[in-house]
Amino acid sequence: MSGLLAFIVYFAAVLITAVGMIGISFFIGQRHQERSTGEAYESGICSVGTSLLRFKVNFYHVAILFVILDLESLFIFIWALTFREAGWTGFIVMLFYILVLLLVVVFFWREGIFKINKRRPLPLHG
Amino acid sequence: MNTSELFSLIPLMMVGGGILILIPVAAWKRNFQLAFAISTTTIIFDLAFIFIKGSCIKVDRASMLFKTDACALFFIGFFAFLALGVLLISYEYLKNFPGNKEEFLILILLGTLGGMVLAASNHFASFFLGLEILSVSLYGLIAYFGRQPHLEAGVKYLILASASSAFLLFGVALNYAQCGRLIFSGYGLPLIFVGLFFKLALVPFHLWTADVYEGAPAPVTAFIASISKGAVGVFLLRYIAQGSMNSQLVWITIAIVAIASMFVGNACALLQNNIKRILAYSSIAHIGYMMVIIYLFKNYGDVGGIRLSSIMFFYLIIYTLTNLGTFGIITAYSRWNQEMASLDDYRGLYWKQPVSAMFFTIFLFSLAGMPLTAGFVGKFLIFSAGIWSQCWWLLLILVVNSVVGLYYYLRIILTMSQEAEGRLVPLPVRLPVPLLISLGLMLSAILYLGIRPDSLLHWIQYFSQSLYSR
Numbered sequence: 316m317s318g319l320l321a322f323i324v325y326f327a328a329v330l331i332t333a334v335g336m337i338g339i340s341f342f343i344g345q346r347h348q349e350r351s352t353g354e355a356y357e358s359g360i361c362s363v364g365t366s367l368l369r370f371k372v373n374f375y376h377v378a379i380l381f382v383i384l385d386l387e388s389l390f391i392f393i394w395a396l397t398f399r400e401a402g403w404t405g406f407i408v409m410l411f412y413i414l415v416l417l418l419v420v421v422f423f424w425r426e427g428i429f430k431i432n433k434r435r436p437l438p439l440h441g
Numbered sequence: 442m443n444t445s446e447l448f449s450l451i452p453l454m455m456v457g458g459g460i461l462i463l464i465p466v467a468a469w470k471r472n473f474q475l476a477f478a479i480s481t482t483t484i485i486f487d488l489a490f491i492f493i494k495g496s497c498i499k500v501d502r503a504s505m506l507f508k509t510d511a512c513a514l515f516f517i518g519f520f521a522f523l524a525l526g527v528l529l530i531s532y533e534y535l536k537n538f539p540g541n542k543e544e545f546l547i548l549i550l551l552g553t554l555g556g557m558v559l560a561a562s563n564h565f566a567s568f569f570l571g572l573e574i575l576s577v578s579l580y581g582l583i584a585y586f587g588r589q590p591h592l593e594a595g596v597k598y599l600i601l602a603s604a605s606s607a608f609l610l611f612g613v614a615l616n617y618a619q620c621g622r623l624i625f626s627g628y629g630l631p632l633i634f635v636g637l638f639f640k641l642a643l644v645p646f647h648l649w650t651a652d653v654y655e656g657a658p659a660p661v662t663a664f665i666a667s668i669s670k671g672a673v674g675v676f677l678l679r680y681i682a683q684g685s686m687n688s689q690l691v692w693i694t695i696a697i698v699a700i701a702s703m704f705v706g707n708a709c710a711l712l713q714n715n716i717k718r719i720l721a722y723s724s725i726a727h728i729g730y731m732m733v734i735i736y737l738f739k740n741y742g743d744v745g746g747i748r749l750s751s752i753m754f755f756y757l758i759i760y761t762l763t764n765l766g767t768f769g770i771i772t773a774y775s776r777w778n779q780e781m782a783s784l785d786d787y788r789g790l791y792w793k794q795p796v797s798a799m800f801f802t803i804f805l806f807s808l809a810g811m812p813l814t815a816g817f818v819g820k821f822l823i824f825s826a827g828i829w830s831q832c833w834w835l836l837l838i839l840v841v842n843s844v845v846g847l848y849y850y851l852r853i854i855l856t857m858s859q860e861a862e863g864r865l866v867p868l869p870v871r872l873p874v875p876l877l878i879s880l881g882l883m884l885s886a887i888l889y890l891g892i893r894p895d896s897l898l899h900w901i902q903y904f905s906q907s908l909y910s911r
Binding site for chain 1: 467
C-alpha cells in the first residue's frame, strides 16, 4: 500500500503543478488584444496563403515505403552482428526474409507506386 | 531447430506460403477467381494437414516462441475453418467491387495467420507479433472499400487499437524489467489486461465496438467477431493458465469487468435499431459471460482449471461459430456500397425469404441460448460451473442478463415475421452458393453441437489438459 500512496502523492503533485501553471497564468497573467495578436508568427515575415495545401499522395507512398523498408533493413543489420553465431540456419532464414521483402517491393513496383510524376486518380469509391 | 520442430510449424507456414503466392498473383495477373481459389485451397490444405497429420506432431513446443500442443493445433485448425467461412461469405460481397479485390483476400489470410500465431504463442514476442499482424490487417480490412463509414470506422479502430497496444507493450516491458525474460508471468498484468480487454471489448474499453461493427463491411465484421475475438480469448486462457495471478485485486477487477460488461452490453442493445449495433452490444455481454468463467478460476487449482477452461473454450467456439453465421446472413443482403443493417430492412423477411430467415432465427436462438442449439449448451455449462463453485451472486446476475438478452434477440425475430408495409427492399432472388455453403457449415455445426455437445467436449477436455502441462 505504501507504494500506492507514493503513487497517489506523485499523481497529486503532477495535477497540482499542471493546474497551478495554467491557473496562475490565467488569473494574474496579462491580457491584450492588439491588431496583430491573432496572426501567426513567421519570424517577422507576413504569412502568405493558407496552410491547407494539397500534397500529392504519390509522395506519401514513397515516403512510407522508405520508412518501412528502412525499418526492415534494421533487422538485417542485427543479423549481421550475430552472423557467425547464427550459422547457416540464420543465413537461410535471412535469405527467405530478404526474398519476402523483395516480393513486397516488386508488388509495389507493379502497382506503379514508384511513378511519382504520373498523375493517377485516387481510388476513392462512394 | 530440428526437423520435427519445423514439421510442427507447418500449419502456420502454410498460411504464410499462401500469402506469398497471392502477392505475385495480385501484382502480375489480377484475377479474382484465381486469387479466391488460391486462398481457399490454402485454408483447406491447412485444415486437411491438421486433420490428417496433426497426430504426427509430437513436440510440444516448436521453439522458444511457439507452443504446438493439442490446444494450439486445435485452434489453428478452428481459425482456418472460420477463415474459410469468412472467405466464402465475402465472395459475392466483393464480386462487383470496381477496385482491387485480391488484396482483401490477402488481408483476410494475414489476419487469420495473426490469430493462429496468437493461439500458439508461448512468449511475449510471438504474442505481440500475432496481435499486431491481426490488428494491422484489420485496419486495412475495415477501411478497404474506402467509403465514408468504412474510413470512419477504420480510423477509430486504428487510433484506439494502437493506444491499447501501447498499454500492452508497457505491461510487457514491466514484465521484462522484473523477469529479464519475455516468458508469461504475472508482472505488468493490469496493463496487459487493458490490451486484451480492449480487443475483447469488455466494458471500460468497449466504446469502439458498436461504431466499428456498424461501419466495417459485413464480412469484416464477421471476421472481427469470430477470429479476432476468438484468438484473443484463447490467448487469455493460456495466459491465465501459465501466469500467476495471486493478487486479490486482479480477481475483483475481473468480477467488476464481467458484471459491468453484462449489464452495459445488454442494456445498450435494447435501445438499438441497427442489427450490427445490436450484435455489437450483445458481443460485449457474451464476452462478459465468459469473464464470469474466468472469475471462477480464482478458487481452483489445476484440476478445476482444466474443467473451467474446457467450458470457456466450448463457449468461445460456439460463440464464434454463431456470430460468423449471423454476420453471414447480413452479408448476404449487403454489398460493398450498401449495407443492409437497419432493423426495418429485415421487416417481412419470413415472407420473402423463408429459408434465410430460418437460418437467421436459429443463429439468433443460439445467441440467446435456446435449447437444441449449441448456445444453450454453452450457457448451461456456465451455469453448472457457477453452481459447482457456489458463486451464487454472480450466477444471479448472469440469469438476469440472459433474460434481458432474450428480449432483443426475439425483437429481431419478431420484426422478420411482421408483414412489410409499403416499403419493399429489393432482395436477391437466390443466395449465392459459396455463402450458402458457409451458412450451412455454421448451421449444421451449431445444431449438431446443440444435440451432441459431448463429441466436442470430449476433445476439448483432452486438449485443455495440455494447457496445464508444464
